[in-house]
Amino acid sequence: MCSTANYVLPLRRTCEVLATPGRLCGGVSMPANFPGGKSHGAPQDTEMDMAWQELMAITELQEFEVSAEGSYETPQYQAMEPMVPMGSYGMPQNHPEPPPAACELSTADTFDGCYSEEVPVCHRLGTNNESLYGHSDSQLNQRMLPISSPSCQPSLMALRGQMNMSCTSQGHRRANACLSQGLSRHMLWTTPGQSSHTRSADDLESDSGLSLGSTPPLASPDNAVGSVPGYQSVDVGLTYSDGEPDRMTEQARRASIHYSMNYQNQPHSYLHSGAHQSYYPPQPNLSHAQPNVPTPRSVKQQGQVTALSDLYDLGMSSRGSSQHSIYTKPQDSISTPAPLSRDERRALALKIPFPMDKIINLPVDDFNELLTQYTLTDTQLALVRDIRRRGKNKVAAQNCRKRKLESIIHLERELNQLQAQREHLAQERLEFQRSLDFIKCHLTELYAEVFSHLRDEDGQPYSIDEYCLQQTPDGKIYLVPQTNMQKCEPC
DNA sequence: AAACACTGTCATGGC
């Protein structure tokens, strides 16, 4: 059954083939007379057969290459195909302890105990030795993988030559855990040199509501108070400094409220537009700016709204919120409402006869229709359009910031996931590399074992340093002199 | 006082 004749057939044919000039990269032939029959002892042959079968199986592994960064580049490996599915060899991660990276497997027992588990293919082969021994060389050849490039002879020596290569690239760089932390919201929000720009007094006024480009200067009543004739004709009966809203006296505030209440007689008075919404720019969702987490500021906002509601309940149309003072800590939220916003004050000053929410939220057609219902001066029209523009932009800015925050949260989450995935892949790569090192080590030992059983015509062993085994595209194995082998390597 | 967060506003570009 375990006839070594079957085993040595390929090598006998090797001798025959090698006798043909030009077959192996220059036609170097080296007759390898392998002991056949019983003259060399069955036990030795059996052991050799097993080693050979394992070697043939391992040969398929020549393509099993985990590309390590500059650590393991072998053209012969890359030229071979196809690749054995990795799963067939059992990844070391299934074992509590990974196989040793160095050649520690010098005994067959070690193979049985380790490699057979690591490489199920070999295990399978080892348990079916008899049938394997009965294979004809063609059957054995079927187990040998073809070479992708016939002109380039794959060399088992290439594997042997790599046996000493250490896989130093296993160490993966730990994912930068600080990256996520570094991507702080603050970093994204901060704009350098913000405070370096100083505005002139006019600029400050523009910040207080002047529309520099879209609206002619007369559209700004704050400026127009002293400079625009059209505005001078407006007597609102109150004085305030736009730049000092907090200094708005209670008397002035009451005056403004009283003034606004005069609009109750108008067809679209502030109160008619809805008590809680009148003069109240759209606050689509105050929680937008601070999603989910109620900040002290949002609490204050709520309190402010409550106070405003009280005001409205009292019949006051004042919204009581300034663009910057809406979050002002209510010193006396009941008796002292927050000052009006600039636009609200301007609207009051110019006697705009409809509420802020309508100015801002009405569709453009309705808005234009609303404007046609009143005879407004150019100043008033400009102010109304500015109020509308600013109000819409305010909402847009709030939404924009909300989206920005959500985007940052999403990206941070994604970053964490990618970092975890990267670490997982790095670990997997390390395990693959260990497995590959083990397989290489095993292959080297099998290679040496095969050589130890080869004999020339005089019964002398072949030197592993002088000869090498080569596999041809048809799967045959040849014994080639090392010097010729080296000559063939460049191809 | 400095740093930071939040907000409103403007300018700009795209639709």
Added chain:
DNA sequence: CGGCCATGACAGTGT
């Protein structure tokens, strides 16, 4: 072409 929207930038305000 006007209106709307999105967004970066800036400044004011509060914590």
